Amino acid sequence: MLAFEDDPADELLSATFAALADRTRRAMLARLARGEATVNELAEPFAISLPAISRHLKVLERAGLVTKSRAGQYRPCRLNADQLEKVDEWMTPYRAFFAARLDRLDQHLATMVAAHKEGKNS
Numbered sequence: 001m002l003a004f005e006d007d008p009a010d011e012l013l014s015a016t017f018a019a020l021a022d023r024t025r026r027a028m029l030a031r032l033a034r035g036e037a038t039v040n041e042l043a044e045p046f047a048i049s050l051p052a053i054s055r056h057l058k059v060l061e062r063a064g065l066v067t068k069s070r071a072g073q074y075r076p077c078r079l080n081a082d083q084l085e086k087v088d089e090w091m092t093p094y095r096a097f098f099a100a101r102l103d104r105l106d107q108h109l110a111t112m113v114a115a116h117k118e119g120k121n122s
Contacts (some may be wrong), residue, residue, distance in 0.1 A: 009086075012064055016087055019063035024048070025056050029065060042077060049062035 019025050028042050043053040057077065060066040066082035068075055 012083070013086065013090060015063040016065060016083055017025055019059050019065055020087075022056070023058075028056060028060065029052075029079060032066065036076040036078045038074070038076060105111060 020029075024046060027045070031037055031042060031045075039050065039053060039057065042057070043050055046053065057066060057068070065080055067078050069078070069082050088103065
């Protein structure tokens with residue numbers, strides 16, 4: 001399927017990358033990676049309003065990165081690692097591509113260093 005066709009999985013992937021583009025949301029995900037937290041706990045390290053934190057959380061929820069539950073008055077947020085795994089799966093072929101390029105660069109640099117050492121010894 002081509003990327004420009006309507007594909008819910010592709011739209012969710014786009015929403016995920018958009019959510020990850022913001023440093024506040026990435027910091028919130030890093031906090032949730034240590035365990036569930038309330039909105040107030042997530043807001044603590046930031047000098048922004050609770051409504052702004054809630055908007056960030058809504059973006060993360062739409063991207064499938066965070067889920068909220070309810071236990072009485074307690075509403076914990078949790079990281080949804082499944083969506084991050086999908087991002088990782090999408091990135092796998094690109095990781096191999098860049099690894100091959102870095103290997104070639106490493107070989108080239110080793111050749112240059114050897115040639116430089118040879119020039120000094122002559």
